[in-house]
Amino acid sequence: MAMPRRSPPTQRVVAVIDHLVAARGRRLGLSALARELGISKPTCLGILTELVAAGYLVRDPRTLTYGLGPALVAAGRAAQGELVSGDVARRHLAPLSERYGVTCTASAVVGDEIMILEAVVPPGAPPVKVGERYPFAPPVGLMYVLWGPDEGLDRWLGREPTLPVRMDREHLRAVVERCREAGYLVESLTPAGMRLHSLMAGVAAYELPQEVRALVGEMVSSLGERVYLGADLDPRRRHPVHLVAAPTYDAGGGQEMVLTLHVGASVTGAEIARRGAELAAAASAVTAELGGRPPVRPLRETPSGSR
Known part of the structure; x- marks a missing residue:
């Protein structure tokens, strides 16, 4: 033969x-x-x-x-059928996606980039590609270090920004403290910012010509400015919300995945709090099912805000 x-x-x-x-x-x-x-x-x-x-x-x-x-992770996932963590995340995100008619995702830092590991997309919504990559450097990626050790947040802040970034450390400290206390993050983006976020998928912004980087950088808010704090959210007033995010943890208490519930609309502060609590509960269930545990944090200020 x-x-x-x-x-x-x-x-x-x-x-x-x-x-x-x-x-x-x-x-x-x-x-x-x-x-x-x-x-x-x-x-x-x-x-x-x-x-x-x-x-x-x-x-x-x-x-x-x-x-x-990171593309090798997506290839390995396809070969195995489903990653255990992605399968668990999908089962807990699917009811939220159906209840609110929105896209929910699970993502994590893989290597030097952010990767979409799982997505639950309702009928008629724009598709989300599992394996999609984003640069993991300021101003992109705060939620992937927000609930982890302070050292991880500092390392991320020390990365070369993909775009020009302004930094108000006092406000960033307030964002970190608020999100750690609440267990979830609420992010607001303008329509232009949402389009920019989509266009940045898989693009290394530092490879853009300098004049283009500067122009695009003017459209990007300072770190933390897109995050609502508790005092910003009036329970009866509507607020434009891009997404809500909550972390899962591994067996060592380290931040593992970020679960997101996309909103893309103006909703009341009370509704935001309800969705945030439900997403945080789903993230806690994923953590428990995968054998993880929340971290035990020392009672001190975050280094990123006090330097």
Whole structure:
């Protein structure tokens, strides 16, 4: 029986991915990869460029090294059918999505990016792509460190911003304290801001021309300005709300996923509080079912607000 025809170009792509998987978190540069795999540098660079563009690899702009990318998580998820955490999140988000007729998602930081891990989308709503990626650097990603250790929040604040950012640390401290106390976050965005957020999906803003970055940066609020505080929400008055978010925790009490309930409308403060409490309850149920636990926080001010 004739052997099936092999594809050397495809074999080289597979070899690059397999080599980085075997590296177990160690990032490699172009020269090292080409040498260790016996591939010419131009050919290796072409493979790496395409894999980075597709999200299967990530490239560190400072060290010029390559590592595994978040798209591999989505590929692994498809191969396994369902990730356990995503399946649990879906079961607890589905009733909320049906009750309010809105999209609910579960997402997390994977590598250096934010990835959508699960989505429950009602009939007629715009589709949400599982595996969609966003840059994890200011001003994007506050909710992914908000309920974690103060050190994680500080590290995120120390990342190079994807867009020009203004920072009011006193207000940011109030946001952190309020959201940790309530157990959920309420975010407001203007229609222009919502369109910008969608356009930023999968885009590394720092790759935009400087003049474009500055122009887009003018449309982005200071860190924390899009978050409602308790005093901002009049129970009887309507407030424009983009989404409500709540965290899940792992077995060590670290923030794991963020569950979101999209609103995209003006609702009363009382209604916001009701949806926030329901989403926080769903997040607590997911945490418990996955064997996690909420963190025990020290009674002190957050470093990010007191520096």
